[in-house]
Amino acid sequence: MENKDSEAEIHPLKAEDVKAQENHDSSVERRIVIKQSSRLSRLSRWRTAAFFVSLFLCLIIVFAFSFIIPCPERPVSERTWFRNYDNAVAYRFLAIEDVNEDKVQDVVFAFKASNSSSSFNSSCVDEGLPSPCAFVAAVSGTNGRALWERPVAEEIEWMECGIKQLGGSEAPGCLVMGKPVSLTAVDLQTGEVRWRQSSDFGANFTVLTPVSVIPDVDSDGVQDLMIFIATGDKIKTFIHSGKSGDQIGAAGSLNVGGKARYVRLNLDSASYFLFYTENSLYAYSLKELHSAATGMDIKLPSLGQDPQWEKSIDRSTHRLPLVRCE
Incomplete structure (x- = not known):
């Protein structure tokens, strides 16, 4: 200190x-x-x-x-509904598809009349058709309200809906075969005609249904259509562009012994069409049918051939052996 x-x-x-x-x-x-x-x-x-x-x-x-901000008005769903078409005759065709994308299945049908219903102001003359003509229509599955109606042909021979990419559209479409022979692609959501092409299927023919959607063989970015027409014991094959409706190549001809129907078999790398009659079974690969119609052999993954199936098919008659059950 x-x-x-x-x-x-x-x-x-x-x-x-x-x-x-x-x-x-x-x-x-x-x-x-x-x-x-x-x-x-x-x-x-x-x-x-x-x-x-x-x-x-x-x-x-x-x-x-x-x-x-008002809430969007939703259509009232009715348990039952009724829609009357005066002076009209219905065709034997009915399809169930979600046309207006409201997650409720709607009804697509065809009828013959001079004019559309009162909901739409369209007539046969608007499409250059004689009156009366065939209309394709879609009504809401919720309450029966008409969604669209479109005159498509003088008569309807056959019709199929739900085909994807038809006419190059993102929405699926309906393919209508009319008389005189014509093919018409109709947009399923709007009813607009995507394309119309005249065809020569011959006389007294029967369409083998359903139409087959095949890979894009004409390189336009849209899958194509293969149609089978039966005339007697022969079956003609027609390939049409799914985008424009133009015929690709020429008609092919298959010989079957009798009235035939067909089923399509899709394998991993190949597709086969099986035509069956009362006594016989015939098999053709998609690659073979395409080559016969166009004369070209293109390389696509789905245009292959299965070795096991090719061994079983008789190359001269295209028959498959049938196993008898006793």
Whole structure:
């Protein structure tokens, strides 16, 4: 203690410097604490302001959707509905498809009349057809409201709906075979005619249904169609472009012994068409049918041939052996 006092007496300026340094450090610490508390206070005010602004915006949105912006009117779903077509004759065709994309199956049908129903102002003359003519129509499955009606041909021989990419459209379509012989592609959602092509299928023919959708063989980016026409004991094959309806190549001819029907068998790398009669079974690969119609042998993954099936098919008659069950 005496040493410290004596040292202070000897170095009075040094002691004063130490005290001044201590006071300065204390002042700096107080300023730092004040700045930190000021920043925290300012940050707290910003958070409070952001919270109230967000709350105010949420209230505005809720108020707008609740009272200002009207809710879309949904069609009332009826348990049963009835729609009458005066002076019209129905064809034996009916399809169930979701036409207006409301997740409810709608009804597509065909009828013959001079004019459309009162819901649409269209007539046979609008499409250059004699009156009366065949109309294709779609009505809502929810309440029976008419969605569209379109005159397509003088008479309808056959019709199939739900064909994807028909006419190059993203929406599926309906393919109508009319009389005189013509093929018409109709958009399923709008009823618009995508394309119409005349065809020569011969006389007294029968269409083997359903139409077969095959891979794109004409390189237009849209899958194509294969149609089988039966005339007596022969079956003619026609390939048409799914995008334009143009015929691809020439008609092929298959010999079968009697009235035939067919089923399509899709394997991993090949497709086969099996034509069956009362006593016989015939098999043709898609590759062979395409080559016979176009005279070309193109390389596509789905236009292959299965070795096991090729061994079983008689190359001269295209018959498959039948196993008898006793």
